Amino acid sequence: xxxxxxxxxxxxxxxxxxxxxxxxxxxxxxxxxxxxxxxxxxxxxxxxxxxxxxxxxxxxxxxxxxxxxxxxxxxxxxxxxxxxxxxxxxxxxxxxxxxxxxxxxxxxxxxxxxxxxxxxxxxxxxxxxxxxxxxxxxxxxxxxxxxxxxxxxxxxxxxxxxxxxxxxxxxxxxxxxxxxxxxxxxxxxxxxxxxxxxxxxxxxxxxxxxxxxxxxxxxxxxxxxxxxxxxxxxxxxxxxxxxxxxxxxxxxxxxxxxxxxxxxxxxxxxxxxxxxxxxxxxxxxxxxxxxxxxxxxxxxxxxxxxxxxxxxxxxxxxxxxxxxxxxxxxxxxxxxxxxxxxxxxxxxxxxxxxxxxxxxxxxxxxxxxxxxxxxxxxxxxxxxxxxxxxxxxxxxxxxxxxxxxxxxxxxxxxxxxxxxxxxxxxxxxxxxxxxxxxxxxxxxx
Amino acid sequence: xxxxxxxxxxxxxxxxxxxxxxxxxxxxxxxxxxxxxxxxxxxxxxxxxxxxxxxxxxxxxxxxxxxxxxxxxxxxxxxxxxxxxxxxxxxxxxxxxxxxxxxxxxxxxxxxxxxxxxxxxxxxxxxxxxxxxxxxxxxxxxxxxxxxxxxxxxxxxxxxxxxxxxxxxxxxxxxxxxxxxxxxxxxxxxxxxxxxxxxxxxxxxxxxxxxxxxxxxxxxxxxxxxxxxxxxxxxxxxxxxxxxxxxxxxx
Numbered sequence: 048x049x050x051x052x053x054x055x056x057x058x059x060x061x062x063x064x065x066x067x068x069x070x071x072x073x074x075x076x077x078x079x080x081x082x083x084x085x086x087x088x089x090x091x092x093x094x095x096x097x098x099x100x101x102x103x104x105x106x107x108x109x110x111x112x113x114x115x116x117x118x119x120x121x122x123x124x125x126x127x128x129x130x131x132x133x134x135x136x137x138x139x140x141x142x143x144x145x146x147x148x149x150x151x152x153x154x155x156x157x158x159x160x161x162x163x164x165x166x167x168x169x170x171x172x173x174x175x176x177x178x179x180x181x182x183x184x185x186x187x188x189x190x191x192x193x194x195x196x197x198x199x200x201x202x203x204x205x206x207x208x209x210x211x212x213x214x215x216x217x218x219x220x221x222x223x224x225x226x227x228x229x230x231x232x233x234x235x236x237x238x239x240x241x242x243x244x245x246x247x248x249x250x251x252x253x254x255x256x257x258x259x260x261x262x263x264x265x266x267x268x269x270x271x272x273x274x275x276x277x278x279x280x281x282x283x284x285x286x287x288x289x290x291x292x293x294x295x296x297x298x299x300x301x302x303x304x305x306x307x308x309x310x311x312x313x314x315x316x317x318x319x320x321x322x323x324x325x326x327x328x329x330x331x332x333x334x335x336x337x338x339x340x341x342x343x344x345x346x347x348x349x350x351x352x353x354x355x356x357x358x359x360x361x362x363x364x365x366x367x368x369x370x371x372x373x374x375x376x377x378x379x380x381x382x383x384x385x386x387x388x389x390x391x392x393x394x395x396x397x398x399x400x401x402x403x404x405x406x407x408x409x410x411x412x413x414x415x416x417x418x419x420x421x422x423x424x425x426x427x428x429x430x431x432x433x434x435x436x437x438x439x440x441x442x443x444x445x446x447x448x449x450x451x452x453x454x455x456x457x458x459x460x461x462x463x464x465x466x467x468x469x470x471x472x473x474x475x476x477x478x479x480x481x482x483x484x485x486x487x488x489x490x491x492x
Numbered sequence: 493x494x495x496x497x498x499x500x501x502x503x504x505x506x507x508x509x510x511x512x513x514x515x516x517x518x519x520x521x522x523x524x525x526x527x528x529x530x531x532x533x534x535x536x537x538x539x540x541x542x543x544x545x546x547x548x549x550x551x552x553x554x555x556x557x558x559x560x561x562x563x564x565x566x567x568x569x570x571x572x573x574x575x576x577x578x579x580x581x582x583x584x585x586x587x588x589x590x591x592x593x594x595x596x597x598x599x600x601x602x603x604x605x606x607x608x609x610x611x612x613x614x615x616x617x618x619x620x621x622x623x624x625x626x627x628x629x630x631x632x633x634x635x636x637x638x639x640x641x642x643x644x645x646x647x648x649x650x651x652x653x654x655x656x657x658x659x660x661x662x663x664x665x666x667x668x669x670x671x672x673x674x675x676x677x678x679x680x681x682x683x684x685x686x687x688x689x690x691x692x693x694x695x696x697x698x699x700x701x702x703x704x705x706x707x708x709x710x711x712x713x714x715x716x717x718x719x720x721x722x723x724x725x726x727x728x729x730x731x732x733x734x735x736x737x738x739x740x741x742x743x
Contacts (some may be wrong), residue, residue, distance in 0.1 A: 050739055054732050061728050065721035073714025081632035082709040307535070457535060457626050465531060465622060469524030473618065474517040481513020488508060 089126050091329070092442030093179050097131035099439040100186050104163040106136035106178075109148060111156045120159075120173060127178065134182065161185050176444065180222035183440070191243030191435050193220055194230040196258070200251025202275075202410055204229065213248055215415045216427055223428055223440060232258035238265035243435035247274045249410025253283040263287060269398020271434025275410035278340040279366055292349045292392040293406045296341030300386045300408070301374045302360035304460040311372030313338045316421060316458065319355030319385055326391065326405065326429040327353040330422035331443040334412055336388060338369060342408040343387035350392030353405075354426075359460075360384030389426075391433070403434045495596045502604030511569065512608060519566045519612050526557040527619045548630065551619075552637040553700065553707035555677065559616060560703060563609070563645050564677060568669035570608055571652025572662040574601045575730075579660040594734050598727055602646070602653055609645035613638060633709025640706020643719035647699060648673055650726035657733040676700070 089097070106124060124136040141148050141156055151160050157172040163185040170177055184190075195204045195213075204220075204227055206212030220227050225243070232238065234257035238245055245265060247254075254262070266272055274288065278299045285295045302315040314337040320327040334354065341362055344350030363381040368374040376383070388409065394402035411417055413427040425444055432440040457465070506512045534547045555561045578584035587597060617638075620629050652669040659665050676699045699722070702715040 050736075054736065058729065058732060062725060065725050069714065069717040069721045072717030073712070075713050077713035079636075079711040080709065081636045081711070082630075457531065457623070461626055462528070462531065462535075465619075466524075466528045468622065469527050469619060470521060471524070473524055473615065474519075474521035477513055477520055477615075478517040481510045481517070484508065484513065485510050 089130055090175060090442070090444060092444040093127075093175055094130055095439060095442045096179050096183060097127065097134065100131050100133050100182065102133065102163050102186055104131075104134040104161060104182055104186060106134065106159065106161050107147075107151065108136065108138045108159045108173075109141045109144075109151070109153050109156060110138050111140060120157075123173065123175060123178065127182075164188075176222070180224070183224045187224060190224050190226045191437065192228060192239070192241050193225045193244045193246060193431060193435065194228050194238065194242050195246040195248055196232060196250070196254065197229045198231040199254045199258075200249075202248040202414060204246075204248070207415065210414060210416045211411075212415045213413065215418045216248075216413045219418065219424060219428055220431060223432070225431070225435070232261045234260075237261045238270060242270060243437075244271040244273060244431050246431070247272070247284070248413070249275050249277045250281055250284065251277075253281045256283070259283060259287050263290075266291065266394045266402035266404060267396030267398070269396060269400045269402050271403040271431075271436070272405070273430050273434055274404070274406045275413060276340055276342065276406060276408050277410050278338055278369065278408075288404070288406055289345065291394050291404050292345045293390050293404060294341075294343055294345050295406060295408060296343075296362060298341055298362040298364050298382075299366065299368055299374075300339040300341055300356055300360055300362050300384070300388060301368060301376075302356055302384070304359035305357045305458045307335070307458070312368065312374050313372055315339070315356065315360070317354045317388060318357050321351055321353050321355075324351050324353050324391060325438060325441045326426070326433045327389070329429055329441050329443045330425045332422040332425075334423050334426045335417055335421040336407075336409040337411040337417065338409060339388050340408040341386045341388060342390050342406045344390040344392055350390055352387035353389040353391055354407075355385045355387050358383075358385055360386055362386050400436070405430050405434060495592065495600050498590075498592065498597065498600035499604055502601055503607065506570075506604060506608055511573075515566050515569050516612060516615075519562055520615060522562045522565070523559055523616050523619075526559070526562065527551060527616075530554070530557060548620075548634060548637065549704075549707045549709075552641065553704050555700065559613075559641060560644060560700065560707070561677075563612075563641065564648065564673045565670070566612070567605075567609065567645060567648040568652055568666045568673065570605050571649055571656055571669060572666035573656070574605065574653050575657040575734075576659050576662045576665040580662070588734075588738075594731055595727075598653065598730050598734070602649055602727065605649040605653070606642075606646045609649060610642060613641055613645065630709070636709045636711050637707045639711065640703050640715075643706070643716070643723075644699060644703045647719050647722050647726070650723045650730075651676075654726045654730045654733065657730045673699075 108120060108124065110120060121138060124138075127134050128136060139147055141153065148154065151158070153160070155171070159170055159173050159178075161168045161178070161181040166185040166188060168181040168184050170181060173181070195201065197203065202211055202213045204213045204217040207214040217227055230236070230238065230245070232254060238261055242265070245262065253259070262272060274284070276285070276295055279297065288295055299313070301312045303312060305315045305318065306312050307314045307316075314335065316333045317336055318333045320330055320333065322328045343352050361376045361381045361383050363374055363377070365374065365380070389405070389407040391403065391405040394404055396402050407426070407430070412423045417423050418427065428444070429441045432438065530547065530551050534550070550558065552559050575584070578587060588594070590597070620631070620634050623629050651672055652665070655669045655672065656665040659668070676697075679698045702718045705712050705715055
């Protein structure tokens with residue numbers, strides 16, 4: 048046999064052996080998934096919810112035994128059971144348990160039923176937030192009612208419009224077991240006694256004096272009020288807030304460094320969080336606010352500032368920035384930051400507990416466009432939980448893991464630094480090393 | 493001379509010449525610029541739309557503006573001299589007289605090139621480290637991406653080594669390696685022009701298709717075995733080329 052033929056046969060044999068080895072390895076199905084969607088630990092929010100469970104909970108999941116996608120659900124259920132032994136689960140194959148499937152009214156894989164003390168909640172393909180929502184709903188039968196005011200140009204909780212609507216916030220409240228209702232306050236319509244909290248979501252104009260009186264009375268009898276303010280509006284409402292110890296400035300807050308990269312100056316990450324207040328202490332990330340007005344506690348003994356903008360921010364009375372989205376600090380007219388943009392206060396009154404008032408100098412953060420970004424969902428839900436006295440629900444929720452979605456926010460200054468460091472400084476440093484080496488070698492002959 | 497001594501000699505040859513610094517500077521300039529532009533794209537156009545999470549995957553594998561594509565461009569420059577220069581200068585004669593098997597010589601050259609590639613990749617960790625200062629970074633899938641990049645780079649280097657063994661011209665070696673790697677990138681592209689069976693075969697052979705799961709954060713046994721097998725095959729073929737040159741009396 049010639050050498051060429053021997054080499055050819057050897058090469059072919061090697062190639063065939065390697066292809067076979069690769070195919071065998073591929074057939075083992077061994078795979079490690081390191082993507083963030085496959086979490087290995089429960090969030091702090093889920094652990095808080097599970098710690099508050101005080102009755103047995105049974106979870107029945109109808110999954111197909113041989114479907115590898117079901118490993119995630121099983122893994123989640125195991126982690127929940129490990130965190131709270133009162134939660135037990137069983138996984139049933141739909142086709143192998145037709146009687147049970149009929150009993151549960153289930154006819155599709157992925158269906159899950161959560162039961163506790165005769166109450167039941169059904170849903171499909173659970174992730175951590177939906178499972179936690181179901182556990183809350185079956186373990187706490189009473190559903191606190193949250194009212195949102197209407198009639199003064201407020202954002203509507205049922206509105207699905209992408210930029211301004213509040214339908215995502217509405218769903219978030221329902222999932223957190225609240226019942227949500229709309230309320231038009233006037234002299235004859237007080238805030239109902241069953242209201243756990245009242246939301247004023249960015250009113251465009253002042254509520255009538257009678258409505259403001261009803262809000263004031265509700266606060267004094269121990270109610271919780273969340274006010275989301277947009278800039279340059281509602282002076283009478285601002286005066287009411289001031290009487291209770293929260294001052295809302297009439298300026299607009301801008302931040303050139305913490306603004307959203309490639310965005311306008313009005314939309315910014317708010318890095319300063321008060322760790323002593325549960326609402327701001329339990330945010331998964333700095334919130335992202337847009338078109339913000341200053342809000343602070345008048346008296347540090349009575350109230351607290353929750354959120355503060357960065358040192359690079361400033362407050363300006365120039366309202367034209369609301370239209371242009373850009374601005375520049377003008378000495379003498381504008382004031383440098385940091386600026387407080389959210390505050391809370393407890394209002395002493397004649398109720399069994401003090402009223403609670405929480406004001407954020409922005410309503411956009413909880414609208415459909417921004418609710419799922421940065422720490423916005425936590426800020427909105429934690430605020431309602433705190434006002435409603437549902438401290439056990441306050442927490443840092445897992446980021447919303449829509450398929451293929453993560454959040455990515457950088458400021459303009461950070462973006463510039465990335466360019467100069469990555470695309471200029473690093474290659475220049477390598478080139479400089481090369482020049483030094485060449486020079487050294489020439490000198491040393 | 494031991495394999496380690498040969499490895500040291502190869503590394504010294506890399507770092508004593510300006511080539512590796514120029515290649516490194518070009519590599520970082522391109523990756524740095526692509527990182528920045530991808531970031532701008534994702535932040536600007538991804539805002540409010542559900543496409544943001546794919547940033548790291550796009551930066552690692554989203555040709556043509558990705559780390560893996562820059563690797564494809566620079567590896568031929570690192571491998572072109574490995575054996576072609578030895579043939580050209582006649583130093584292969586001396587090298588093959590060392591008390592080392594051909595396999596050890598090839599392994600030392602490949603390992604030296606792999607170390608340079610690893611060093612280049614190490615420098616790009618600056619990007620996730622920088623973003624980590626801004627917000628939490630998904631380190632686990634990024635680690636999987638880097639494992640994939642290293643395997644891809646070594647596989648590129650093995651292909652470059654084989655082509656460098658076939659010619660005495662470094663330019664020919666670089667251009668041929670670049671062309672071959674580009675073909676490996678494009679082989680599974682044209683779905684419309686190919687019927688399913690050849691397309692499946694092309695997808696099986698395409699290096700980038702096997703790298704893409706790593707870029708998503710998934711480590712699959714089939715992809716690991718693919719890179720191992722492809723690298724071993726290129727090394728095996730390089731050894732056969734050296735052997736053939738022996739017979740043809742070109743030592």
